[in-house]
Amino acid sequence: MNIVRRMTLAAGCILALATGPAFAQSAVGELPPDQQELYKLVDPAIPLGQSAYRDFKPKKAPPWKIGYASTYAGNTWRAAILKEFTEVLLPKYKEAGLVSDLVVTQSDLKDAVQIQQMRQMVDDGVDAIIICCSNVTAINQTIEYAHSKGVPVFSVSGYVTSPYAITASENNTQGGYVSGKWLAQEIGGKGNVLLVNGIPGFASSDSFDVGAKKALEEFPDIKLVGTVAGQWTDQVAQVEVQKFLATNPTKIDGMIVQSASENGVLNAVLQSGRDMMPIVLGGEASAACYWRNNPKFVSKSFHFWPPASDARLVWDVMMRTLEGQGPKIQSILRPALPYTIEDVNAALKPDCDTNSTDWVEPANDGWWPASVAPGYFLRPEDPLAWRPKS
Amino acid sequence: MNRAANRRVLAHYGYLAVPLGLFIVLTILAAMRSPNLFTGTGLAGAVIVAAPLILCTLALTPIVMVGRGSVDLSIGPLMGFVNVTLVAWLTQGGFTHPLAIFAWAMGLGAAFQLLQALVILYVRVAPIIVSLSSYLVLTGVNLLIMPRAGGLAPDWMMAWGAGRSLLSPVTFVVIAALLLWAVFWRSTLHGHVRLTGADERMAYTSGVATEKVRIGAHLLGGVFAGLAAVCYTGLIASGDPTQGANYTLQAVTALVLGGASLSGGRGGAVGSVLGALNMFLVANLLATFHFEMISGAATKLAFGLILVVSLLANALTANRMSTR
Structure with missing residues (x-):
């Protein structure tokens, strides 16, 4: 039975629908109560079971090589997400000695090409793969192949149904x-x-x-x-x-x-x-x-899907998983964040460009707050400060 | 006399020189840049990824050989149509026996191609228009049958996409398709298809039943399209209504890379398979470079350039042969 009920969340009012059975079988119950609320209106096809990486240990010690198998590059959103990976996150985590390299491929929305590129990444020894906005089922066999070689796959902005993937996406x-x-x-x-x-x-x-x-x-x-x-x-x-x-x-x-x-x-x-x-x-x-x-x-x-914030979200989830922090749930979903003209006034100058290719992002870490992230992991730690325990 | 025989072979199969040369160069480059491709799992992965494209290109081959500029643009969506019906109708309806799946796929592919052939022959519409209409119609129909990617392939097919061994069922499907081509190649139909494609009027006046020949070529193409769909369903272990268009473009590129003539008469399985393999190798090679944001553009640019260069090379070799 569907129960529609009203709830208040941060700055907005959100109506939500809870689907009883799916809710009960899932790992949502293990999340903090305020986060459970965010899972009440979810596409029923999104897997919400326990993550396969709760006891995951990476195949080798850091620094890790990361693969990013994107599907498309033709819009400003994709450009912004890649920029965040290569210009912000990669240097930061390289300096911390946790990541050695980021390999990027792009499949032009061809599933077969993405499958080939992901397999190539696995065979060439990456330690984790981030995929963006992929077909929900077509690459499941490839994700399983990666899993069999000790390579976890993280899907950002869009879910995949494979039990061997971790989705970090918007709802x-x-x-x-x-x-x-x-x-x-x-x-x-x-x-x-x-x-x-x-x-x-x-x-x-x-x-x-x-x-x-x-x-x-x-x-x-x-x-x-x-x-x-x-x-x-x-x-x-x-x-x-x-x-x-x-x-x-x-x-x-x-x-x-x-x-x-x-x-x-x-x-x-x-x-x-x-x-x-x-x-x-x-x-x-x-x-x-x-x-x-x-x-x-x-x-x-x-x-809905702020690109740089989405990039930071999936990167954070990936690092925590590689560090053995144990993600609780298969799909980590973020709600749409409302913003007002005041936020725009703060983000853009009066002489802003109506042809800009930039994005207005949630202020600070609003998309994936540092206070919220630990609730999704069994053994949370600060991912950047983490060092291997010898 | 030996030289005359040599020249005849060259005239028949000289068009394969360019795709074969390209294949050798690409293989050497791939061995240098991406040695993992030549391991057991690397090759196993290559087979499952390349098989749908190989079979789609093979499906185009008899149809383009029979002439009238009949490049079947609908091939990608047709493969998608078989894929979504396999998943949404057959598998969900409980008809998952391998025989049923193969019969449905090949039968549906052949039936659709028969329909196209009949329209081309008796409504007298140019083949390119017929196949373009089919492309558009099937793209829409696929989304109606399956509004979004999903569903599951039959259980026995689920492991195909894992691609852990070179001797996977996909390899055997490709081999079976090539055997089928060999049977066609040995038959009189093959000669008639080539003759009809090269000069339909001459074929007709020589007593070739050109209409039946065209129908035969389409039926054969349809069977290959069905096999392509089976391999594709195995690759993604599910249904996907959106990928068809990609395969049309790739298969036509592979067909031309393989040296087939779009105006008919010339082409064959070896060229088409080489063309499709070359497409795979180019994509594989490009993935070893760090193109990042522009990798999609780089891939398209590379395919475009290779296509132009091989067409030029083909034209030059053809010229040399005809002036001898």
């Missing part, structure tokens, strides 16, 4: 839900809404849509008049929304947008000559700059 269904609900309230609970999703068939995109549609269903006067695929890329989303607006003269009162395409959507509306309507923003600094210049545009926005 997309919850993100879709809170953004859908916010938009519905922002437009007064009635009107026409356009949904600009990511890539249909991809887990993050579909999980987000499920949440967003669920929220809209709670408002009988809101009509979802269309869905277009923005492919998480500004230019694609801009063209798709332009096409939609040109062929659908109906009034659009608001748009739910999966982030990394909100600036494209914004530009499409500006070019169409229509009055600006509320749009769900993620963290693109370009769209945030428009908001800074037009403070009445929306009342708030959300960090």
Whole structure:
């Protein structure tokens, strides 16, 4: 039975759905109570069992070689996540003597190529692999292969169903839900809404849509008049929304947008000559700059998948696992974080660039707070200060 | 007389020189940069990853050989269609016997290709348009059958993707496909396909039943497409409605790299397999360089350049042969 109940969380109000049986069998019960709350609205396909790496010991002592098998590089989000790995995290952990090297590959959304690259990494002796935003099932056999060679696989921004992987990701269904609900309230609970999703068939995109549609269903006067695929890329989303607006003269009162395409959507509306309507923003600094210049545009926005913060999240989880801290649960999920015009004013200068490729990130360690992380591990320690015990 | 015979062999198989040369160069480079590829698990991994592309390229080969510029753009989505139906319909419906799976895959592939051949022949639409329409339709249908990647392959197939041994079932599927090609190669159909592709009018006036030949070529391609889907399902041990488009582009590239002529008449299994293997080796080699953000761009650039260079080399060797 589904129980919908209201709860208050940090700065936002989140409605959540608890699915009884999945909840009971999972490792969610081992997490601190405030974190358990975050798992009440979750895509049922996301595995929440006990992690296979609770007693994991790395195959050798540090420094470790890390592989990053990305699937795509065509947007600002991917660039930001890689930049955080190579320019911030790698130097820091190299200096601490914990990591020796980071090998990066990119498969251009081809599963077979990603499988090949991951196997190559394992055969070439990496100690852990980070994958980004992969197919949820296609690389499970490869993850099992890596596991058999003592190489744990960490999935950032998007889950995989293999029991031998650890997912460190945003909770997309919850993100879709809170953004859908916010938009519905922002437009007064009635009107026409356009949904600009990511890539249909991809887990993050579909999980987000499920949440967003669920929220809209709670408002009988809101009509979802269309869905277009923005492919998480500004230019694609801009063209798709332009096409939609040109062929659908109906009034659009608001748009739910999966982030990394909100600036494209914004530009499409500006070019169409229509009055600006509320749009769900993620963290693109370009769209945030428009908001800074037009403070009445929306009342708030959300960090759904802040790239640098996501990179730090998965890196932290990976280091802790390699250090034998014992992750409790298969999937570590972060909720969407609301932010306001004050945060934008603090992050961007008045002469900000509406074509920026940067991201507005949660302040400090808001995405994966140092106070929260230990609750997800059996033997927590500071991952950067950790040294092998001889 | 010996020289005449040599020249005939060269004229027949000279187009293989470029793909074979490229294969040798790439193998040496791979041995230097990525020696792990030539270990037991390395080769086992190579087979399971390369098999779907090899079979997709093989599926394109008879269809392109029969002429009229019939490059089957729908090959990737067709493989995806068989993949999602195998997972969403058969496996979930409990029909998991290997015979049922293979029969369904090959039968569905052949049936779809039969349909395309009939449209090309009797509705008289250009093959490229027919296959482009199929590509678009199947891409949509796949998402309808399986809105997102998931599901499970039959139990007996689950271990295929682990790729721990070179003598995996995938290897045997590829060998079986090559044997099937050998049977085709020995048959009169092979000669008729080449003749029809080289000059359809001449073939017709020589008494070749060109329509039946075209249907035959499509049926054969469909069987290979089905086998490609079986190997692909084994590789990912699940269903995926989104990967089809990738395979179309890769298979057409591999086909051309293998020396087949897109205008028909020329091509074969050896060239297509070499083309697909070369694609695999290039991807493998590129992964050993630290291209990071631009590795996708580097891969595309490399494929593009290799394609242009091998087309030029092909054109030059063809010229030399015809002037002799």
